[in-house]
Amino acid sequence: MQNQAAPTSAIYFAPLLPWQSTLWEQMTTRAQHPDKPLPHAMLAAGMSGLGKRAFIWRLTAWLLCNQRGNHPMGACGHCESCHWLKSGTHPNLQVLPRASLPCDPQEPVTTTNDDSSKKVTKPKDSTIKVDDIRAIQPFIYQGGQGLKICVIDNAEQMTIAAANALLKTLEEPQSFVHLLLITDFKAKLLPTINSRLQQLPIQRIDPEVALDFVQRSLGGVIQKEAVNSAQIQQLLTISRGAPLSAMTLAQSPWYGKRALWLTTWQALFSNKRSAIAASDYWQKEVSLTDFIQLSELMIGDIQSCLLSLPVLQQDIDFQSVLQHHQPSFDDISALLSELNAIKIALQQNVQEKVAYDKLMAQLAAF
Ligand SMILES: [Zn+2]
Known part of the structure; x- marks a missing residue:
């Protein structure tokens, strides 16, 4: 997510995510062998929930750590470099945009979680401009002591001019500087930028490792209910295999209300409840953003059912509802368009109640 809150310094020293252990070993081994050094410019790309940022911040801390030779599994947490990271004042680290710097002393951090369901203040302008790139160039080109790292988060937010300015830097690699780029939307990067970056294989996640991680992390319960491996598998399927997204989903306020959504829809189309009452x-139950996410998941599975395709949610009985009422495919695409329109309207500060009422009226006619 682009508008997530900046993490605290804990992210530099967090445990290694289990599906990243091979990559960690490869990167750290290379960093210690001058004959096969780490590439100067690397890219962590892939959908949200894979742990790209967790990996990059951990690697950043370790590369900068003065004691890394004695601490192969992560930065020591005690040396001068690690202290600088904790205070957000490391002289050998530059981060764009500034809001992505974990633990920024100039801006008190509000939350640490990766939970997209929570309301997070959206930066007004998240683009990375040519002046931002120019501002880090002295850091890259001036000498100094030790390794220097520049992290560019949400790299797809670079303007064309910014990307072209960065391109020049990528064409003239500096021996003690590493550029680490992160993006959830690799296709939006300029191909010329892409071709000069070494892409980290961050998307390779063993499904069994993911399953085990989510199960252990949730402690066997979701919203106080015991959870079995089929339910964990379902969370991972809905999250397209991204373990951190599966955990966010399990803990989201709306995931436990899927059956209730179906009951509401049934009450609406059979005129047992008014759209205003449902709204x-x-x-009082969930935010409109959450309700939209919930609706998208439910409508997706209704569509699959109507096409006799497998549904994502094995624990919901769609058939018993659909035997009483079947929306047309035109209805489905109209409702999905409406959901998109409301998402856009919400970014423009449309009143939530008005949008909720409108959406519920659409659902009643669905
Ligand atoms: Zn250290």
């Missing part, structure tokens, strides 16, 4: 009820 009033749901406004």
Whole structure:
């Protein structure tokens, strides 16, 4: 997610995510062998929830750590470099945009989680401009002591001019500087930038490792209910295999309300409940953003059912509802378009209640 809150310094020293252990070993082994050094410019790309940022910040801390030779599994946490990281004042680290710097002393951090369901203040302008790239160039080109690292988060947010300015830097690699780029949207990067970056194989996740991690991390319960491996598998399927997204989903306020969504829809199309009453009820349950996410998941599975395709949610009985009422494919695409329109409207500060009422009226006619 682009608008996630900056993490605290704990992210530099967090445990290694289990599906990243091979990559960690490869990177750290290379960093210690001058005959096959780490590439100057690397890219961590892939959908949200893979742990790209967790890996990059950990690697950054370790590369900068003065004691890394004695601490192969991660930065020591005690040396001068690690202390600088904790205080957000490391002289050998530059981060773009500034908001992505974990633990920024100039801006008190509010939250640490990666939970997209929570409301996070969205930066007004998240683009990375040519002046931002120019501002880090003295850091890259001036000498100094030790390794220097520049992290560019949400790299797809670079303007064309910024990307071209960065391109010049990529064409003239400096021996003690590493550029680490992160993006959730690799296709939006300029191909010329892409071709000069070494892409980290961050998307390779063993499904069994992911399953085990999510199961252990959730402690066998989701929203106080015992959870089995089929339920964990379902969370991972819905999250397209991204373990951190699966955990966010399990803990989201709306995931446990999927059966309730179906009950509401049933009550609406059979005229047992008015759209206004349903809207009033749901406004007290979850935010509109959550309700939209919930609706998208439910509508997706309704569509699959109607096409006799496998559904993502094995624990919901769609058939018993659909035997009473079947929306047309035109209805489905109209409702999905409406959901998109409301998402855009929400970014423009449309009143949530008005949008909720409108959406519920659409659902009643669905
Ligand atoms: Zn250290």
